[in-house]
Amino acid sequence: MQEALLLHRQGALADAALRYSQVMRREPRNVDAVFLLALILTQQGQVAEAQKLLRKAVKLAPTHGLAHNLLGATLKESGQFDEALRSFKRALTYKPDLFEAYTQAARLLIERGEPGEALAIHDRALAANPGRPEPWINRGLALHAIGHLDDAVGSFDHALAMKSDFFEALFNRGNALAALGRHEEAVASFDAAIAAKPDLAVPFVNRGNSLLKLARREEALASYEKAALLQNDLPAAHFGRALTLEEMGRFQDAAAVFDHMLTLPMVRGNATFTARLHARRAAILIELGRTEEARADADAALGLAPDDDEVLYHVSNLDLLVGNWRDGWARFEHRLALGVGVPEGFKPPPFPRWTGAPLGNDLLILRGEQGIGDRIQFANFAAHLAKLGNRIVIWTNPASASLLRTVPGIERVITDLAEIDASGGARWLELMSLPHVLGTTPETVPNNGPYISADPTRVAQWRERLGSAGFKVGITWQGSTEFRLDRTRSLPLAVLAPLAEIAGVRLISLQKGLGEEQIGEVAFADRIETLGAHFDEDGGAFADTAAAMMSLDLVVCPNTAISHLAGALGRDVFLALPRAGDWRWLLGRDDTPWYPTMRLFRQTTSGDWSDVIAHMAQAIRERATPK
Numbered sequence: 066m067q068e069a070l071l072l073h074r075q076g077a078l079a080d081a082a083l084r085y086s087q088v089m090r091r092e093p094r095n096v097d098a099v100f101l102l103a104l105i106l107t108q109q110g111q112v113a114e115a116q117k118l119l120r121k122a123v124k125l126a127p128t129h130g131l132a133h134n135l136l137g138a139t140l141k142e143s144g145q146f147d148e149a150l151r152s153f154k155r156a157l158t159y160k161p162d163l164f165e166a167y168t169q170a171a172r173l174l175i176e177r178g179e180p181g182e183a184l185a186i187h188d189r190a191l192a193a194n195p196g197r198p199e200p201w202i203n204r205g206l207a208l209h210a211i212g213h214l215d216d217a218v219g220s221f222d223h224a225l226a227m228k229s230d231f232f233e234a235l236f237n238r239g240n241a242l243a244a245l246g247r248h249e250e251a252v253a254s255f256d257a258a259i260a261a262k263p264d265l266a267v268p269f270v271n272r273g274n275s276l277l278k279l280a281r282r283e284e285a286l287a288s289y290e291k292a293a294l295l296q297n298d299l300p301a302a303h304f305g306r307a308l309t310l311e312e313m314g315r316f317q318d319a320a321a322v323f324d325h326m327l328t329l330p331m332v333r334g335n336a337t338f339t340a341r342l343h344a345r346r347a348a349i350l351i352e353l354g355r356t357e358e359a360r361a362d363a364d365a366a367l368g369l370a371p372d373d374d375e376v377l378y379h380v381s382n383l384d385l386l387v388g389n390w391r392d393g394w395a396r397f398e399h400r401l402a403l404g405v406g407v408p409e410g411f412k413p414p415p416f417p418r419w420t421g422a423p424l425g426n427d428l429l430i431l432r433g434e435q436g437i438g439d440r441i442q443f444a445n446f447a448a449h450l451a452k453l454g455n456r457i458v459i460w461t462n463p464a465s466a467s468l469l470r471t472v473p474g475i476e477r478v479i480t481d482l483a484e485i486d487a488s489g490g491a492r493w494l495e496l497m498s499l500p501h502v503l504g505t506t507p508e509t510v511p512n513n514g515p516y517i518s519a520d521p522t523r524v525a526q527w528r529e530r531l532g533s534a535g536f537k538v539g540i541t542w543q544g545s546t547e548f549r550l551d552r553t554r555s556l557p558l559a560v561l562a563p564l565a566e567i568a569g570v571r572l573i574s575l576q577k578g579l580g581e582e583q584i585g586e587v588a589f590a591d592r593i594e595t596l597g598a599h600f601d602e603d604g605g606a607f608a609d610t611a612a613a614m615m616s617l618d619l620v621v622c623p624n625t626a627i628s629h630l631a632g633a634l635g636r637d638v639f640l641a642l643p644r645a646g647d648w649r650w651l652l653g654r655d656d657t658p659w660y661p662t663m664r665l666f667r668q669t670t671s672g673d674w675s676d677v678i679a680h681m682a683q684a685i686r687e688r689a690t691p692k
Contacts (some may be wrong), residue, residue, distance in 0.1 A: 066084070066085075066088050066095075066097070066098065067125055068084050068341050069081045069088065069098070069101070069111040069132040072084060073101065073105065075161075077213065078105050078109060078215065081101075081105060082105045082106070082579075084104055084158070085101055085102035085105070085181065086102060089102065093357055094123045094125055094133070096122050096129060097120045098119075099118050099119075099121055100119070100122045100132050100135070102118055102130065103115040103116075103118035103119045103122065103132075103135060104135060105134060107139060108246075109140070112139050112142050112143055113143070115139050116136065116139040116140065117141065119132055119136035119139060120136065122136075123136060123155075127159075129155070129159070129160040130155075130156045130157070130159040130160025130163050131160065131163070133152045133153070133156035133159065133166075133368060133457055134152070134153060134156035134157040134160075134163055134165060134166040134169065134588060135421075136152045137149045137150070137151075137152030137156060137169060137170075138169060141173060141277040145406045146173060146176075146177060147512070148172070149173060149654065150170060150173055151171075152172035152312045153166050153169050153173070153548055155172060155624070155678065157170070157189070158298075161189075162193050163341065166188065167186055167187065167193075167200070167203070168203050168426030170183075170186050171183040171184075171186040171187050171203065171207055172207075174186065174205055174232040175210050175211065175511050180207065180211035180256040180430055181622055182206060183207050184204065184208070184560070185601055187200060187203055187204035188204075189206055195225070195228075195305075198223075198224035198225075198228050198234060199224070199225040199233075199336040201220045201221065201223040201224035201227075202220070202221065202224045202233050202234050202237060204220045204221075205217040205220030205221045205224070205234075205237060205238070206239065207216070208220060209237070209241050210241065211522075214241050214244050215244045215245070216381070217237075217324060218238055218241045218242060218245070220236035221234045221235075221237055221241065221279070222238070222431060224462075225238070229259045230257070230260070231261070232258050232261040232262045232571055234259045235254050235255075235258035235261060236254075236255070236268055236271075237260060237266075238254045239251045239252075239254035239255040239268070239271060239272070239275070239433075239652070240271060240617075242254055243271065243274065243275050243278075246278075247330065248275040248276075248278045248279050249279065250366060251271075251272075251275040252272055252275050252276060252279070254302070254430070255268050255269075255272035256272070259272070260297040260373055261539040264295060264296070266291075266293075266296035266302060267292070267293065267299075267301070268291040269288045269289070269292035269302070270288070270289065270292045270299070270302050270627055272288045272302045272306055273285045273286075273288035273292065273302075273305045274305060275309065275454070276288060277305070277309055277312070278421045281619065282309050282312055282313050282544050283554075285305070285309050285311045286306060286310070286313070286469065289302050289303075289305035289306040289307075289309060290302075290306060291483065292305070293306065298329055298330070298331050299601055300326060300331060300332055300338070302327060303322050303325060303329075304326065304342075306319075306322050307319045307322040307326070307345070308549075309324050310322060311348075311349060311550070312550060312552055312553075313384025313552060314429055314552055314553045314671060314672045315642040316349050316352045316671055317353065318348050320349045320350060320353065320472050321345060322372065322434070323342055323345060323349065323484070324346075326342055327342055327343075327346075328341065335594065336369045336370060337369070337370045337376075338431045339369055339372055339450060340365070340366040340367075340368075340369035340370035340373060340376045341370070341373070341376055341379070341580055343362040343363070343365045343366035343369070344362065344363060344375070344376045344492065345361045345378070345379060345539045346359075346362050346567070347359040347360070347362035347366070347380070347383050348382060348383065348559040350362060351386060351645045352529055352643070352671060353552075353644075354644065354645075356574050356652070357601045359381070359383060360387075363380045363383050363384075366380060368382060374399040374402040375399075375403060376405055377396040378396065378397065378399045378400050378405065379397070380396055380399075381393050381394075381395075381396035381400075381472075381648075382648045383398040384396060384614035384646075385397065385648040385649070386645065386646075386647075386648040386650075386651060386652055387651075387652055388651055388652075389503070389505055390500070390505060390506050390507060391506070391623070393648075394500045394501035394504075394505065396503055397497075397501065398498060401495070401498075403623070405435070405494070406434035406435040406439075406497065407434070411540060413493075414432075414482055414491075414493045415431060415493055416430070416491040416492055416493050416669070417493075418492065418493060418494060419492035419493060419494040419502065420502065421502045422643045424455050424456070424492060425490075425492055426456065426489060426490065427489070427490040428457075428458050428489070428491040428492070429450065429455055429458065429480075429491070429492050429493070429494065429495075430457065430458045430460050430479075430485065430491055430492070430493040431446075431447055431455050431457065431458065431459050431460065431493070431494055431496045431499070432460045432461075432471070432493065432494070432495050432496060433459060433460060433461035433462065433465065433496050434495050435495060435496055435497065436545075436548075436626060437465045437468075437606055437607075437626045437629075438465060438626035438628070438629040438630075439494065439496075439629075440461055440465050440469065440481060441468065441469075441517060441555075441626065441630055441633050442477055442629045442632075442633070442649070443497050443499060443500075443508070444459065444469055444472050444496070444517070444633070445511055445513055445516055445633070445659070446496070446499040446500070446503070446505075446511060446527040447459055447469075447472055447475055447496070447499075448472050448473055448475070448511070448513045448516040449476025449511035450474065450499075450512060450546050451472075451475050451476075451512065452473075455481065455488075456476050457474065457475040457476055458476055458477045458478070458479060458485065459472065459473065459477075459478045459479070459496070460476055460478075460479050460480075460482060460493075461478060461479075461480060462480060463480050463605075463668070465543045465605070465606055466478050466607045467604060467606070467608060467615060468517055468605060468606060468607060468608075468611065470586070471517055471518040471519075472517065473513070480621070483661050495523055507651065507658050508658070510658040510659060511665060512545070512661065515633065515634055515635030516633055517611070517630065517633035517634055518611075518634070519608075519611035519612040519614070519615050520604065520608060520611075520612055520633065523604070523608060523609060523611075523612030524612045524615045524616070526612070527609070527613040527615070527616050528615070531573070531613065531616045531617075534571070535569055535570065535571040535635065536567075536569050536570050536571065536618050536619070536685070536688065536689035537573055537616065537617045537618050537619075538564065538570055538571065538572055538573065538574065538617065538619045538620070538621055538635075539572045539573050539574075539575045539613065539614060539617045539619070539620045539621070539622075539631075540561060540564070540575065540576070540579055540593075540620065540621050540622070541574075541575045541576045541580075541620075541621075541623070542555060542556050542558045542561065542573060542576060542583070542622075542623065543545040543555045543558075543576060543579055543580025544582070544623060544625040545579070545625070552622050553643050553671075554582075554625070554642075554643060554647075554670070555623045555625075556623055556641060556674045557588075557674075558580070558583040558584065558587050559583070559587050560674045560675065560678050561621070561677050561678060562587065562588065562589055562623065562682070563679060563681075563682040564678070564682055564685060565589035565592040565593075566682075567682060567685055567686050569689050569690070569691075570685060570689050571594060572589075572592055572593045572594065573593075573594045573596070573613070573617065574593050574594065574595045574596065575596070575610055575613065575614075575622075577600060577601050577626060578608075581595075581623070596609065596613060607626070607627075607630055607685045610630065613633060614630070614631055614636050615634070615636070616633055616635065618637065618688070618689075619636075619638070619639060619685065619688070620636055620637070620638045620639070621628070621638075621639045621641070621681060621685075622639075622640065622641065623640070623641045623642075624640065624641075624642060624646065624650070627664070628640050629660075630660060631662075631663075632657075632660025632661075632662060633660070633665045635662055636662060637662050637663075637664075638660065638662060638663040638664070639663075639664055639666060639681050639684065639685075640657075640663055640664070640665050640666065641666055641674065641677050641678075641681070642665055642666065642667045642668065642677075643667070643668050643671065643672075644667060644668045644669070644670070644671045646665075646667060650665055655667075664684070666680055666681055
């Protein structure tokens, strides 16, 4: 027995197993030999044989807590969850300080959807091990798993009060804070975890994820690169690098990272993940003007994972961009399974989802989704359906309600489903699903003319304030930084300098909030008219913007909600686009089926706005020069 124990400690498992077997032949009731041989079999992956020995062990020694615990582990591995849980509980009955049994039992309960009992198990572990930080960590992990994130952070804090540099507590605290959206605190917690264990890659990845959420892209990239240096075969490190490079507009570098990832054995062994990488790389290749290669990537993704929601959604963006709307809108529906545009905790209305059948006198409730620009753009379909004699209700957020109430023909705009009396019958659908249901193509986008209108009182006020002098050009340049590709769509105010040099042109800023600070930084600041501190402060989103636009000769903007507002109002719009641009603007054209009064100006080189602004300036000069 002593020889067996020594060999076991030295890792000579086969020789130790032989000695334990010799002991058992001479002493069949030697429970220690039976248990330890079962332990070796478990370590060697011989779960079924180990389980037989462990059943014998607990029969020989019913109070052997370690044997009950190991039996529970083998039962769990073989899918016998109820019996495994009973074994873990017996282990704790006979050995109340067996920390591993608490952990195993609680994890199993969470997997079974019994978080309340799992927490009770963790509370017992805390009572049995009052001076140890580990039970607090496990309790925190359980709380995180069931979505009680604030309480999870509190549990990790308890562990850290006992041991301030405990890696597991710091790392998991960072994960919980990130899940709460408290990314500044998460980064600090990951930094402390890294200081405790600087050679692990995953904390650098998670730190990079939080930095990316904070738009601290250079720091995020450095964090991902450190992770990749520590563990080059870690897909998450390279994936984070690729996404960050994409957000920075470094498309060539991002494509190279995807190229590398697709060579990793860990990736190539996972068909679904490989498919998702192909779909992601396709979007990068489009930005680089490599359309044929992008299509090949999309086809490869569909071949590997034809039913995967993420693959289908990403491929839909390529389909829509190149005008393949028949397939594109169908695949775009998979956004819903991914939660794109679906609020947290959303419950579908208690009405049938509309599939395109005649509505008769039933209401059609259209749920607005994603950003205000998307709601404005797709409200065109609401106007179209109302014009056909249907009873249309738009269900939207309070910010966009005022604008959408001006859509012609709709019966009502609501912000709460409880406002609807649907006793006469109703159907519902997401607003952005209408093109799929209607079979819309680039040639059949409804042309309703202007389908949003500004408040007449405000229009009159802004007309008087702005006057009639000069060629009035409304300008914006900065979108919301919450959009992850904002760096590629927004443009620095400074690049609009050529517009300020055109005789007779008045530049009128429609920029609100973020981006306004750039006015004081440009040499042509004295040529920019601002509309006051109280601009757009009341009346709902863009109330003053819409009214002021009605007195402008032209709006110049990047791909933000302002572009959709101007187009829906029927104002002349010059839209500045990156090389490929968003899927809704298609490829290779300077007009758009969405807004007849809009003209598109595209980069010829990714990241370079100079040619876009030069062409705009020439077109404005032709318009502004008196005939």
